[in-house]
Amino acid sequence: MKLQTPGRLEAALGACVAGGRKCLVPYITAGLPDWGRAVEAAADAGADAVEIGIPFSDPVMDGPVIAEAGERALRAGATPPGVLAEAARLDVDVPLVAMTYYNLAHHMGLERFASETVNAGICGAIMADLPLEELDPWAEAASQVGLATVLLAAPTGSEQRLRAICERSEGFVYAVGVLGVTGERDRLAASALEIAGRLKALTSKPVLTGVGISSPSSAAGAASVSDGVVVGSAMVRRLLEGQGPDGVARLVEELRAALDSL
Amino acid sequence: MGEPSPDGRFGSFGGCFVPETLVPACQELEAAFREAWADAEFRAELNRLLADYAGRPSPLTACVRLSEELGVRVLLKREDLNHTGSHKINNVIGQSLLARRMGKTRLVAETGAGQHGVATATAASLFGMECTVYMGEVDVARQELNVYRMRLLGAEVKPVASGSRTLKDAINETLRDWVASVESTHYCLGSVMGPHPYPWMVRELHRVIGEEARRQCAELTGGIPDVVAACVGGGSNAAGIFSGFADTPAELVGVEPAGGAAVGKGSPGVLHGSRSYLLQDEFGQVTEAESISAGLDYPGVGPEHSHLAETGRARYENVTDAEVLEAFEMLSRTEGIIPALEPAHALAWVSRERESLAGRTVLVNLSGRGDKDTELVMSLTAGR
Numbered sequence: 001m002k003l004q005t006p007g008r009l010e011a012a013l014g015a016c017v018a019g020g021r022k023c024l025v026p027y028i029t030a031g032l033p034d035w036g037r038a039v040e041a042a043a044d045a046g047a048d049a050v051e052i053g054i055p056f057s058d059p060v061m062d063g064p065v066i067a068e069a070g071e072r073a074l075r076a077g078a079t080p081p082g083v084l085a086e087a088a089r090l091d092v093d094v095p096l097v098a099m100t101y102y103n104l105a106h107h108m109g110l111e112r113f114a115s116e117t118v119n120a121g122i123c124g125a126i127m128a129d130l131p132l133e134e135l136d137p138w139a140e141a142a143s144q145v146g147l148a149t150v151l152l153a154a155p156t157g158s159e160q161r162l163r164a165i166c167e168r169s170e171g172f173v174y175a176v177g178v179l180g181v182t183g184e185r186d187r188l189a190a191s192a193l194e195i196a197g198r199l200k201a202l203t204s205k206p207v208l209t210g211v212g213i214s215s216p217s218s219a220a221g222a223a224s225v226s227d228g229v230v231v232g233s234a235m236v237r238r239l240l241e242g243q244g245p246d247g248v249a250r251l252v253e254e255l256r257a258a259l260d261s262l
Numbered sequence: 263m264g265e266p267s268p269d270g271r272f273g274s275f276g277g278c279f280v281p282e283t284l285v286p287a288c289q290e291l292e293a294a295f296r297e298a299w300a301d302a303e304f305r306a307e308l309n310r311l312l313a314d315y316a317g318r319p320s321p322l323t324a325c326v327r328l329s330e331e332l333g334v335r336v337l338l339k340r341e342d343l344n345h346t347g348s349h350k351i352n353n354v355i356g357q358s359l360l361a362r363r364m365g366k367t368r369l370v371a372e373t374g375a376g377q378h379g380v381a382t383a384t385a386a387s388l389f390g391m392e393c394t395v396y397m398g399e400v401d402v403a404r405q406e407l408n409v410y411r412m413r414l415l416g417a418e419v420k421p422v423a424s425g426s427r428t429l430k431d432a433i434n435e436t437l438r439d440w441v442a443s444v445e446s447t448h449y450c451l452g453s454v455m456g457p458h459p460y461p462w463m464v465r466e467l468h469r470v471i472g473e474e475a476r477r478q479c480a481e482l483t484g485g486i487p488d489v490v491a492a493c494v495g496g497g498s499n500a501a502g503i504f505s506g507f508a509d510t511p512a513e514l515v516g517v518e519p520a521g522g523a524a525v526g527k528g529s530p531g532v533l534h535g536s537r538s539y540l541l542q543d544e545f546g547q548v549t550e551a552e553s554i555s556a557g558l559d560y561p562g563v564g565p566e567h568s569h570l571a572e573t574g575r576a577r578y579e580n581v582t583d584a585e586v587l588e589a590f591e592m593l594s595r596t597e598g599i600i601p602a603l604e605p606a607h608a609l610a611w612v613s614r615e616r617e618s619l620a621g622r623t624v625l626v627n628l629s630g631r632g633d634k635d636t637e638l639v640m641s642l643t644a645g646r
């Protein structure tokens with residue numbers, strides 16, 4: 001059984017922050033045509049980590065673009081073991097984080113899901129529908145193999161709740177930038193700045209803003225308060241439109257430039 | 263059937279598996295419901311509306327000709343006679359009152375057959391609230407009448423084109439709406455499913471079915487029925503009637519559609535906020551249910567039913583679409599009551615089991631009336 005080096009994700013992102021570099025984490029739906037090359041292209045173009053979405057039949061935290069990508073991937077035959085096997089073959093030197101929904105882990109068995117994720121070279125996991133109250137069994141299975149569990153923190157959380165999330169989140173704290181599901185937004189929501197500010201006041205872990213960050217300007221705006229951004233729907237849309245890994249790389253470069261100008 | 267544990271569990275089932283954004287709303291809802299449920303004034307207002315507006319108590323009908331035909335004494339709890347035509351109104355009036363008390367101005371709901379959507383649209387109209395109902399495209403097509411009723415009542419009906427385009431996907435879409443609108447909006451969930459506190463709260467709001475039925479059975483027969491049977495989609499009408507008899511020797515039987523038998527053919531999984539029996543593939547992807555009845559066309563089931571099944575207090579059977587159509591016609595022909603396709607499942611089970619049930623008394627929850635289904639049945643049986 002492989003073990004991840006506990007703390008690898010936080011160390012990598014923490015090093016960026018310490019060096020004055022804003023973190024850029026693109027999200028790619030696994031199982032789309034060429035998704036593996038898209039992950040590699042994103043890493044080469046300046047991503048500091050990449051999130052890999054393992055598609056689930058009922059993605060309630062996802063808006064139309066990522067939901068559609070998941071449906072297409074499932075129709076094309078994507079499965080958790082298949083995705084993890086492909087992830088294991090990727091040639092990237094930035095950390096990989098799996099994002100999915102709890103039932104896939106629950107069904108495979110928590111310990112097996114955690115260890116297979118780590119065996120695929122992935123060092124973090126995000127469960128979109130597993131809040132603090134339900135976290136313990138999964139967190140225990142993940143920590144046994146050194147897999148970091150990244151927690152979401154939302155604008156609706158009380159001070160006390162955000163503090164508890166910051167304490168238990170590993171790798172980074174994921175600040176949900178809008179009241180809503182994933183998807184591109186025209187402008188940066190005021191809530192993105194507010195939630196990042198609240199979290200930065202509570203933790204020294206890296207705080208990354210995600211959900212609703214889609215353009216270089218919204219990324220730069222969000223990262224003016226937080227330590228970086230997660231960009232999902234805008235990446236995945238390029239894949240759905242057939243722009244392939246090159247389209248992803250171009251967007252990563254634009255976002256990188258905007259973040260580096262801060 | 264009592265309270266779930268503090269973490270919202272019935273045995274190992276239930277819980278609150280929702281995106282982080284919604285957790286505070288679920289916790290607030292639990293606190294608000296607890297407070298309201300203990301408040302005599304809230305209860306009095308709810309009871310007044312259930313009586314003056316919804317028409318409760320619903321009668322208990324002793325079937326004469328059907329009982330003769332089957333050799334089983336069949337009693338019907340007539341939820342079909344409630345305002346809007348099904349049991350759904352009990353839950354909706356309760357939740358809408360609660361939403362108003364919490365300062366919410368908008369209701370969102372999912373609907374399968376359209377009965378819960380119609381009930382929610384009705385309550386929104388009654389209380390002057392905004393209302394959006396999500397409904398799978400397949401159901402929009404097969405329950406056209408209810409779509410029109412909802413729009414007439416002032417609700418916005420949004421067809422859902424993702425996934426199986428039925429109830430499961432309507433719930434996904436309603437949850438997505440709620441993630442974005444949670445500050446002003448109450449999710450008026452239509453069955454004993456979803457995250458805690460919904461399974462418990464919705465069952466309590468339907469408890470009135472079981473309490474009335476127990477009293478009515480005692481008056482009519484001097485005792486309790488041998489068997490209490492109800493159809494199970496999410497399981498709200500069943501939970502309501504079971505709650506009146508769980509502490510008696512009566513057998514409790516939930517009837518699922520053969521194509522959506524979560525308890526009968528599923529395994530434990532996590533969907534739509536709770537851990538419960540679920541139809542899923544070898545990887546944990548939720549599979550599509552397939553039933554003639556839009557209201558039961560759902561791959562999951564409320565967590566308390568999973569618990570009742572596991573402890574053996576209730577058992578869950580399933581019937582085919584063909585058996586359901588026969589039962590639909592049988593009740594219409596023998597009793598002058600056209601049932602909805604959902605409760606026709608419970609009747610189909612009684613009919614199939616007539617030999618083992620011979621001479622016994624079976625209470626069936628007639629959860630809704632069949633107007634919404636007559637066109638569909640007409641087209642399915644044309645040329646026969």
Ligand SMILES: Cc1ncc(COP(=O)(O)O)c(C=O)c1O
Pocket residue numbers: 348349374375376377378452453454493494495496497498499500556557558602604605629630631
């Ligand atoms: C008449 C009727 N009965 C039953 C149901 C199924 O719901 P539940 O299992 O929650 O009672 C529906 C749902 O639409 C319905 O309309």
